[in-house]
Amino acid sequence: MRIVIAGAGAMGSRFGVMLHHAGNDVVLIDKWREHVEAIKKNGLSANINGQRSTTRMPIFYPDEIASNSTPADLIIVFTKAMQLEDMLQSIKPLLGSETMVLCLLNGLGHEDTLARYVPKKNIVLGITMWTAGLEGPGKVKLFGTGEVELQNIDAEGEKHAKKIVAELRNAGLNGVYSSNVKYSVWRKACVNGTLNSTCTILNANISELGATTEAIPILKAIISEFAAVAAKEHVILDQKEILQHVVETFDPNGIGLHYPSMHQDLIKNNRLTEIDYINGAVARKGAAYGVPTPYCALLTELIHAKEQILKAK
Numbered sequence: 371m372r373i374v375i376a377g378a379g380a381m382g383s384r385f386g387v388m389l390h391h392a393g394n395d396v397v398l399i400d401k402w403r404e405h406v407e408a409i410k411k412n413g414l415s416a417n418i419n420g421q422r423s424t425t426r427m428p429i430f431y432p433d434e435i436a437s438n439s440t441p442a443d444l445i446i447v448f449t450k451a452m453q454l455e456d457m458l459q460s461i462k463p464l465l466g467s468e469t470m471v472l473c474l475l476n477g478l479g480h481e482d483t484l485a486r487y488v489p490k491k492n493i494v495l496g497i498t499m500w501t502a503g504l505e506g507p508g509k510v511k512l513f514g515t516g517e518v519e520l521q522n523i524d525a526e527g528e529k530h531a532k533k534i535v536a537e538l539r540n541a542g543l544n545g546v547y548s549s550n551v552k553y554s555v556w557r558k559a560c561v562n563g564t565l566n567s568t569c570t571i572l573n574a575n576i577s578e579l580g581a582t583t584e585a586i587p588i589l590k591a592i593i594s595e596f597a598a599v600a601a602k603e604h605v606i607l608d609q610k611e612i613l614q615h616v617v618e619t620f621d622p623n624g625i626g627l628h629y630p631s632m633h634q635d636l637i638k639n640n641r642l643t644e645i646d647y648i649n650g651a652v653a654r655k656g657a658a659y660g661v662p663t664p665y666c667a668l669l670t671e672l673i674h675a676k677e678q679i680l681k682a683k
């Protein structure tokens with residue numbers, strides 16, 4: 371399969387490396403200059419569960435995409451939520467009538483952005499519990515395990531979405547076809563809504579947060595706000611099962627030692643965060659539906675305040 375990874379940061383690098391090793395023709399697109407130059411010169415260096423290896427894959431800046439490029443079979447977008455629109459604009463030459471676009475970004479509402487650039491029959495939406503971190507330009511750290519749940523958003527796309535699941539399984543990425551991706555997205559948003567902003571404010575990894583006596587009451591309160599807002603959109607969340615799913619992430623032998631991507635963005639890299647697409651989205655929707663969301667609203671304000679204190683860009 372000719373696969374383009376649009377946004378080859380931490381997660382794009384993970385998916386790029388694993389899909390390349392499974393025999394796909396993988397091309398990376400990114401705009402972080404030092405990272406792109408390092409990969410062009412030395413390949414992508416990955417520390418995979420303690421074993422270092424180098425993978426050579428073509429990488430381009432968005433402005434290097436020629437207007438007469440051959441369309442990709444599959445484009446996996448892996449920017450931050452607030453960068454998605456710009457990326458979709460840049461990759462227009464790679465979008466053919468048969469090009470499927472898979473979006474696994476954290477947060478809510480990406481299908482609306484995608485639908486402005488991609489026909490609905492070609493959009494595949496999903497979530498992932500894989501993790502990844504950048505060690506520096508051209509260097510990624512890929513620890514632990516994970517899976518991908520995905521589904522076409524239009525009935526016409528089902529055959530293609532199932533083919534993507536097979537391709538992800540072949541690459542060891544543990545693809546699963548979701549029968550209700552809207553539910554999967556809200557369930558994953560609960561994971562990010564409980565872990566990402568809290569670990570960022572507390573400067574803690576997931577296990578450290580989980581070991582505090584405050585963790586469970588805070589998690590329960592946040593999940594109940596997500597559930598009340600999701601119900602207004604006809605998605606009925608199983609709060610007990612979701613709490614259990616989040617508690618499982620505390621395990622240090624799983625992803626417990628991971629610092630959520632929001633922590634990597636703000637504390638490690640001084641970057642703006644995706645808070646407006648996670649707790650911020652729930653607070654906004656809550657206000658519109660008349661549903662109180664005090665935890666989500668406060669967490670959003672605290673993260674924005676921290677972005678300002680740290681002068682994040």
Ligand SMILES: NC(=O)C1=CN([C@@H]2O[C@H](COP(=O)(O)OP(=O)(O)OC[C@H]3O[C@@H](n4cnc5c(N)ncnc54)[C@H](OP(=O)(O)O)[C@@H]3O)[C@@H](O)[C@H]2O)C=CC1
Nearest residue numbers: 377379380381400401402449453456457475476501502631
């Ligand atoms: N990291 C993790 O463990 C996990 C992350 N996620 C989600 O996956 C998504 C990606 O996260 P992550 O990989 O951590 O993010 P990164 O910041 O590591 O990677 C995003 C990359 O895309 C590049 N980029 C953004 N916009 C453009 C553009 N218009 N043109 C070209 N390149 C662009 C960025 O460049 P630049 O740096 O110059 O902006 C950056 O290198 C997010 O939604 C995140 O929440 C989900 C599960 C786990």
Ligand SMILES: CC(C)(CO)C(=O)C(=O)O
Nearest residue numbers: 501561562565566630631
């Ligand atoms: C790994 C996980 C689930 C942690 O919240 C994540 O999605 C992230 O880091 O953004």
